[in-house]
Amino acid sequence: MEQLLFEDYIGSNLGHQKDASIIRTWVLKQVSRGxxxxDNNLCKVKILLNGEKRTVIISNSIKTNEFRDLVYITSPTEPSLDFLYKKIGWSEEPLLICLKDYQDQFYKLGTEFENEYWYKFYSKTEIKDKLRELYQASWIDYGKQLEEESIIYDELGLCGLFAMPYNMLFECFNEQCKERYGDKLFILKTIPECRYLKDGKEIIGDRFEVIEDYDLNCIEDVGKLCKHLVDLEENKSNTKISELNAKIRDLESENTKALDNQIYLSNEINRYHIRRWLFFLIGIICGIIICKNRLMN
Structure with missing residues (x-):
């Protein structure tokens, strides 16, 4: 696989201007996705260029803040790039240290998301759309993949598959998304041994397990989807209620302890007052005895 140096495509070297913008964009997108x-103090990034796989090498010759500026210029609104830009931050550390920290912190095993569901629109027929081309979201025959097992995957092993959390799902029930992504919907789970990056608006990974497959043109499937979402919300509410009840019990326990402490302190104060009066009375008695002895003498 041919290797390219990233630094050759970010300067003013006229000999490397061909495809420079494409290379910069796809390298930065791949990095943002973890x-x-x-390896050996070099960062290796695989991209697809003119239909062929290429490996692009990033080194510490590029300053971290210069790299961060490139990320922002490339696309300040794309979720994963915006995520990378914010998480790297302004730093004087060598670039590869920052990238390694980013990957270690956010490119996580599927076990980190084992309790979450993810959603992906798709089509059983190929869709031509400029935005899909921009994201290199090529059409995949998921039906063929699912003939073997209930797993869908990125056939090229480059960009990964994108899925959304359920709170983003409702924003996508419109004709525009239907035309761009399709009228079918997968409910997905992450796979424990695979890695994923969650950028806040989507999750990106090579492979997902298919839990349910719905046709949004079928009223029965839409009903099943609605029930699934209602059940999710109910479980979420029940979990929240359980957490609140636990906090209430903790507060009650703390209040009980506080009340016990208050009673203890009150008793101590009373005992102090009693002791003070006892000492006062003892003092008076002692004074009387002393005076009486003096008079007798």
């Missing part, structure tokens, strides 16, 4: 390998 899809790179650091």
């Amino acid at each position: 899809r790179f390998e650091i």
Whole structure:
């Protein structure tokens, strides 16, 4: 696989201007998704260029803040790039240290998301759309993949598959998303041994397990989807209620302890007053006895 140096495509070297913008964009997108390998003090990023796989090498010759500026210029609104830009932050650390920290912190095993469901629109027929081309979201025959097992995957092993959390799902029930992504919907789970990056608006990974497959043109499937979402919300509410009840019990326990402490302190104060009066009375008695002895003498 041919290797390219990233630094050759970010300067003013006229000999490397061909495809420079494409290379910069796809390298930065891949890095933002955690899809790179650091080996022998070099960061290796795989991209698809003109239909062929290429490996692009990033080194510490590029300053971290210069790299961060490139991320922002490339796309300040794309979720994963915006996520990378914010998480790297302004730093004087060598670039590869920052990238390794980013990958270690956010490119996580599927076990980190084992209690979450993810959603993906798809089509059984190929869709041509400029935005899909921009994201290199090529059409995949998921039906064929599912003939073997209930797993869908990125056939090229480059960009990964994108899925959304359920709170983003409702924003996508419109004709525009239907035309761009399709009228079918997967409910997905992450796979424990695979890695994923969650950028706040979507999750990106190579492979997902298919839990349910719905046709949004079928009223029965829409009903099943609605029930699934209602059940999720109910479980979420029950979990929240349980957490609140636990906090109430803790507060009650703390209040009980506070009340016990208050009673203890009150008793101590009373005992102090009693002791003070006893000492006062003892003092008076002692004074009387002393005076009486003096008079007798």
